[in-house]
Every structure is written in C-alpha cells, then in structure tokens.
Amino acid sequence: MDQLDAYRKMLLIRFFEEEIYKLNKLGLLQGTAHLYIGMEAIAVGACTTMLNGDYLTSTHRGHGHGIACGLDTGRMMAEILGRVDGYCGGKGGSMHIADISHGMLGADGIVGGGIPIAVGAAVGSRLKAESSVVLCFFGEGATNQGSFHEGLNFAAVQKLPVVFICENNLWALSASFKEFTAGGSVAARAAGYGIPGARVDGNNVTAVFEAVAVAARRARQGLGPSLLECETYRWEGHSIFTRQDNRPDEEILHWKNRDPIQQYRNKLVETHAYPIQTLLEVEAQVGTQISNAAEYAKNSPMPDPGSALEHVFA
Amino acid sequence: MTETSYAQALNDAIREEMRRHPLVFVLGEDVARMGGLFKVTQNLLEEFGSGRVIDTPISEAAIAGAGVGAALVGARPVIEFQFSDFMTIAIDQIVNHAAKLCYMTNGMVSVPMVIRAPVGSGISLGAQHSQSLESWFVHIPGLKVVMPSTAADAKGLLKSAIRDENPVLFFEHRLLYAQRGNVPDGEHLVPIGVADIKRAGSDITIIATGRTVSLALNAAQQLAQSGVEAEVIDPRTLQPLDTDLICRSVRKTNRLVVVSDAWSICGFSAEVMARVVELCFWDLDAPIQRVCGKNVPMPVATCLQNAVMVSVDDILNACQIVLPPKLFGLN
Numbered sequence: 001m002d003q004l005d006a007y008r009k010m011l012l013i014r015f016f017e018e019e020i021y022k023l024n025k026l027g028l029l030q031g032t033a034h035l036y037i038g039m040e041a042i043a044v045g046a047c048t049t050m051l052n053g054d055y056l057t058s059t060h061r062g063h064g065h066g067i068a069c070g071l072d073t074g075r076m077m078a079e080i081l082g083r084v085d086g087y088c089g090g091k092g093g094s095m096h097i098a099d100i101s102h103g104m105l106g107a108d109g110i111v112g113g114g115i116p117i118a119v120g121a122a123v124g125s126r127l128k129a130e131s132s133v134v135l136c137f138f139g140e141g142a143t144n145q146g147s148f149h150e151g152l153n154f155a156a157v158q159k160l161p162v163v164f165i166c167e168n169n170l171w172a173l174s175a176s177f178k179e180f181t182a183g184g185s186v187a188a189r190a191a192g193y194g195i196p197g198a199r200v201d202g203n204n205v206t207a208v209f210e211a212v213a214v215a216a217r218r219a220r221q222g223l224g225p226s227l228l229e230c231e232t233y234r235w236e237g238h239s240i241f242t243r244q245d246n247r248p249d250e251e252i253l254h255w256k257n258r259d260p261i262q263q264y265r266n267k268l269v270e271t272h273a274y275p276i277q278t279l280l281e282v283e284a285q286v287g288t289q290i291s292n293a294a295e296y297a298k299n300s301p302m303p304d305p306g307s308a309l310e311h312v313f314a
Numbered sequence: 315m316t317e318t319s320y321a322q323a324l325n326d327a328i329r330e331e332m333r334r335h336p337l338v339f340v341l342g343e344d345v346a347r348m349g350g351l352f353k354v355t356q357n358l359l360e361e362f363g364s365g366r367v368i369d370t371p372i373s374e375a376a377i378a379g380a381g382v383g384a385a386l387v388g389a390r391p392v393i394e395f396q397f398s399d400f401m402t403i404a405i406d407q408i409v410n411h412a413a414k415l416c417y418m419t420n421g422m423v424s425v426p427m428v429i430r431a432p433v434g435s436g437i438s439l440g441a442q443h444s445q446s447l448e449s450w451f452v453h454i455p456g457l458k459v460v461m462p463s464t465a466a467d468a469k470g471l472l473k474s475a476i477r478d479e480n481p482v483l484f485f486e487h488r489l490l491y492a493q494r495g496n497v498p499d500g501e502h503l504v505p506i507g508v509a510d511i512k513r514a515g516s517d518i519t520i521i522a523t524g525r526t527v528s529l530a531l532n533a534a535q536q537l538a539q540s541g542v543e544a545e546v547i548d549p550r551t552l553q554p555l556d557t558d559l560i561c562r563s564v565r566k567t568n569r570l571v572v573v574s575d576a577w578s579i580c581g582f583s584a585e586v587m588a589r590v591v592e593l594c595f596w597d598l599d600a601p602i603q604r605v606c607g608k609n610v611p612m613p614v615a616t617c618l619q620n621a622v623m624v625s626v627d628d629i630l631n632a633c634q635i636v637l638p639p640k641l642f643g644l645n
Contacts, residue, residue, distance in 0.1 A: 116379020124384030
C-alpha cells in the first residue's frame with residue numbers, strides 16, 4: 001500500500017464530506033446525504049486492494065467508497081447537487097452514484113440491497129472467466145436483513161469471490177448495535193456459513209488493507225468468500241436530514257479521539273519519518289482539489305427537465 | 315412448422331439463446347439437476363454444464379439480486395421462479411434495483427435479465443401458489459412484462475426477452491405448459507410490445523391474456539354460431555402495451571370485453587379499460603365489461619377454485635351485456 005496515497009485518499013474523503021456539509025448549509029444539496037466522516041480508513045484500506053476488473057457494491061453512505069475507488073470528486077459532487085454533469089445526470093443523487101468503468105456498481109438506498117448484487121457480480125465475472133473479486137460494503141444494520149443471510153449463504157455454497165465488508169459504526173439511525181444485533185458480533189456469524197470471519201480495527205487503514213488483501217487473495221484463488229467486521233464510528237448523525245441524535249456525547253468524543261486520519265498522520269510522521277512538509281503539501285493539494293470539485297459542481301447546470309423522462313429503459 | 319408443447323418451446327428458446335450467446339445462463343431453484351419444477355429447463359445442464367445452469371438455495375431475494383449483479387457486469391441471466399407468488403420475497407431486487415438502475419444511473423448501466431415464473435391457478439395449489447401478479451409489475455416503470463398464450467409466442471417472445479437490454483418478467487400460465495401448438499421452424503422471434511389478433515371479427519373485441527386467450531377463442535366460436543364475429547386480441551406483452559392495435563380493433567367493433575386471470579381491482583384489465591376510455595370513448599357503443607378472477611385469494615377445493623376462476627361462460631355473459639340484444643342470438 002502506497003502510504004502517502006492512502007493518506008491522501010482518506011483526507012480527500014474527509015474534505016469532500018466537510019464540503020458537502022457546507023454546501024448543505026448553503027441550501028445547495030438536492031435531497032439528503034449520509035456522511036462517511038470517521039470511517040475513511042475502511043473504504044481506503046479495502047479499495048487499495050482492488051485490481052483492474054474488480055468490483056464493489058456500496059451503501060447509502062457511499063461517498064467514501066466512490067472516492068476510494070477513483071471516482072471523480074467533481075462529478076460526484078455535481079451529482080449530489082443534482083447537476084447535469086453528475087454521474088447520474090441528477091437522477092441518482094447521493095445514494096445512487098455509480099461508475100461501471102471503475103467497477104463501482106453503485107451506492108444503494110436499500111439497506112442490504114447491495115449484498116445479493118455483489119454475489120451476482122461474482123457469478124457473472126466467473127461466467128466470463130475473469131478473476132475478479134467483488135468487495136461488498138454494508139453497515140451492521142444490514143446484517144439483520146434477510147439479504148445478508150441469503151447472500152452469504154449463496155456465496156459460500158458457490159465459493160464465490162466476494163469479500164463481505166461490514167462497516168460496524170455501532171448505530172443504525174437510533175438503534176444501537178448492542179441492543180439490536182443478537183450475538184454481539186458480526187464476524188462470529190461467518191462460522192454459520194463455514195467461511196472465515198474476522199474483526200478488524202476499522203479506524204486503522206493498514207489493518208483494513210491487510211485483512212481485505214488476505215480475503216481478496218483467498219477469493220481470487222477460488223477459495224470463496226470471507227466476512228470482515230470493521231469496527232468504526234460515524235462522527236455525524238445518520239444523515240444531514242436527521243436532526244435528532246441519540247448517541248451519548250462521551251461515546252462520540254471517545255471515537256473522535258481515535259480519528260483514523262489523525263492516527264495515520266501521526267504514524268507516518270513518527271514511525272515512517274515522513275517530513276511534515278510532505279504531509280502539508282498533500283493536505284494543500286487535497287484542499288485545492290475539493291475546492292475545485294465544489295466550483296465544478298456549482299457551475300454545472302441543472303439538468304433539462306425533459307431528461308426526467310429519459311432512460312427508463314435501455 | 316413443428317408441433318410442440320408450450321414447455322418444450324420455452325426450453326428450445328433458452329437452449330437456442332444459450333448456444334447463441336456464451337453469457338446467457340440459467341439460475342434458479344431446482345433448474346439444473348431436476349430440470350425445473352415444470353421441466354422447462356430440462357437437459358440444459360447436460361449441454362451447458364453447472365457453470366451456466368445453476369441450482370440455487372431457496373433464496374429468492376438472493377436469486378433476483380444475483381441476476382441484477384450478473385447483468386450489471388455483462389452476463390445475461392435467465393432466472394426461474396417456481397411460482398410467481400415467490401417473487402414477493404424478491405420484490406426489493408426486482409422493483410428497487412432491476413427496474414431502477416438504468417434510470418438512476420441516467421442510462422450508464424442496464425439490467426438485461428429475464429425472470430420467468432408460472433402464474434395462475436387450476437391445479438388446486440391454493441392461495442400462495444396460484445396468484446396472477448402480473449399487474450403489480452406492469453405498474454413499475456422500468457420493467458417489461460410478457461405473457462404468451464401459445465407455444466409459438468412462448469418461444470419467440472422468450473428469445474426476444476433474453477436479447478432485450480432491460481429486465482423482462484415473463485409469465486407462463488401453468489395450465490399452458492402441456493398445451494401443444496405449431497412453432498415455426500428455424501429462428502423464430504416475436505417482438506416485445508406487439509399484440510396479436512388471434513381471431514379476426516367485426517362485432518365485438520375481446521382482449522385476453524395468457525390462459526384466458528383460449529377461453530376467449532372458445533367463446534368466440536360459440537358466438538359465431540349465433541352470427542356474432544368476435545375479434546380476439548392477445549396483447550402478448552403487457553408492458554409496453556400495444557395500445558394502437560387495441561384501439562384500431564375497438565374503433566372497428568365499438569364494443570369491448572377485457573379478460574384476465576388477474577384480479578380486477580387496479581389490475582391489468584383496468585389499465586386496458588382506462589386506455590380505451592381515454593382514446594376511444596366516442597367509438598364505444600356500450601360500456602366495457604371485464605371478466606377477471608374473483609377478488610378473493612385462491613381456494614383449494616376444485617369446486618371453489620372453479621367458482622373464482624375465469625370461465626368461458628363468464629366471457630359469454632360479459633359479451634351478452636356488451637352486445638345489442640338483436641345481434642346476440644342467444645338472447
């Protein structure tokens with residue numbers, strides 16, 4: 001893993017989300033957005049393992065996955081502002097950004113909806129005799145959907161090349177993981193399907209990268225899927241529309257003190273001896289990139305209302 | 315022409331398309347080793363292997379979702395549901411994903427997927443194995459809905475469905491599987507979205523789908539004995555619907571009966587009626603009548619089942635209401 005690139009991408013996600021927050025305050029967002037702040041290490045660590053031809057399925061909280069797999073931040077932001085230059089021409093918005101050319105099969109507004117689709121992408125790529133791996137992201141809330149069980153069982157019996165990556169941020173809107181998920185562990189559920197399961201520090205980009213790399217290698221060798229539970233936290237409320245937040249302040253503070261980006265920055269300086277100047281340069285570059293993305297999005301026109309009737313069918 | 319069963323015609327269609335395109339594959343419960351609950355996929359495993367004819371766990375949501383995912387990466391799944399009733403378990407993937415991905419991505423992706431499923435009753439399987447749910451899917455923008463009534467249409471439409479770039483729901487009435495009919499030899503394609511006049515006539519139009527087409531033809535034969543020439547139209551595709559052909563017929567006959575095994579309330583028959591009223595109201599000489607499955611869940615006992623399913627007599631009764639007494643010799 002290119003360390004500076006991992007740092008740059010995590011920062012890009014953070015600045016992107018902070019910009020979305022600001023654009024919302026300006027009343028420029030079309031619809032809602034679910035921010036990924038605090039969870040950046042998972043998308044970046046996981047997507048850094050992707051090879052050409054690999055795929056991923058994302059979630060309603062999908063900006064991080066899109067950025068980590070290389071989507072253009074300007075076009076992503078334009079989509080969130082409902083503009084014509086957005087990835088979906090303003091029809092998808094935050095929850096439906098996709099770019100097949102990057103293997104990004106789509107964010108998804110249905111909790112757990114992407115899981116069977118990831119399984120199908122693996123079926124399809126096997127049929128095409130490709131050696132693709134599919135990264136399937138979902139939150140801990142999705143692990144209580146039927147699609148989670150159906151998808152994991154299907155992938156396990158077919159030995160499909162899928163890495164199931166649970167982003168356990170402890171809260172599904174107002175429902176805590178502790179109260180609503182029996183057994184207390186997502187990773188432990190892997191045993192029920194006879195596949196490897198592991199808990200990973202989701203705020204440590206290196207740990208995520210290494211765990212996903214092992215699972216992806218296994219998948220590529222035809223040994224089947226794995227389930228990784230990445231423990232993390234979302235700093236913001238469920239969505240920018242959600243005003244009420246039931247989470248205890250001390251819990252939020254506890255996790256903010258474990259900021260995946262700050263931790264990694266400290267590590268780069270202290271353990272890997274990166275000069276501060278290098279990191280400052282990366283930070284400035286990312287800041288400029290996000291300002292440019294926001295300008296691009298704001299300057300992009302609104303779509304022609306007539307386009308609302310197009311593309312119902314291919 | 316070769317005479318074959320409806321089920322065999324479907325089997326031939328899948329086999330021909332699998333030979334034609336290496337990424338067409340079959341996915342579903344018991345489709346491989348068993349050849350499908352109604353034998354539509356039999357012998358495909360032997361020819362194409364377990365990589366292309368895939369038995370799945372009983373996981374309807376995952377089956378439909380797997381179809382969506384496979385289609386997104388370029389494969390062309392042909393999914394079998396053992397009963398259309400089971401599609402209710404997969405409704406999220408069909409309605410929220412398959413139907414919407416092309417639109418939500420502004421045409422960046424498409425979902426070329428076929429879902430086949432038997433509909434309707436007639437073999438006393440009760441309320442959870444007998445529904446005609448086609449109207450549900452006609453309601454959803456982004457889905458095509460096909461419902462052939464003959465072996466030839468079954469083959470030609472399934473081949474077109476497999477070549478279509480969109481999700482196509484393909485409904486087969488289970489009482490039709492054993493029915494035999496002539497199928498043109500060689501490459502036989504029936505375009506999606508084109509209705510067919512199964513019997514020409516000038517006195518009354520009967521629009522019928524699936525199993526009820528043969529009932530309508532039977533009724534038309536009886537009407538002919540009284541000097542009434544009924545035109546029987548099979549839309550074949552419910553969405554997109556060939557409104558032009560329907561309206562042309564109504565403008566000629568000025569009288570319409572719509573027949574469907576589905577329930578009448580918000581059903582496909584209601585949509586046909588609405589379009590005719592919108593487009594040809596002034597051409598109508600009598601109120602349109604509908605003949606539909608009774609608005610109750612399907613009971614098991616044969617006598618109860620027969621009491622709620624569409625019959626030839628029901629169609630004749632509706633025609634009697636629509637036709638002027640002097641034309642209707644039975645009166």
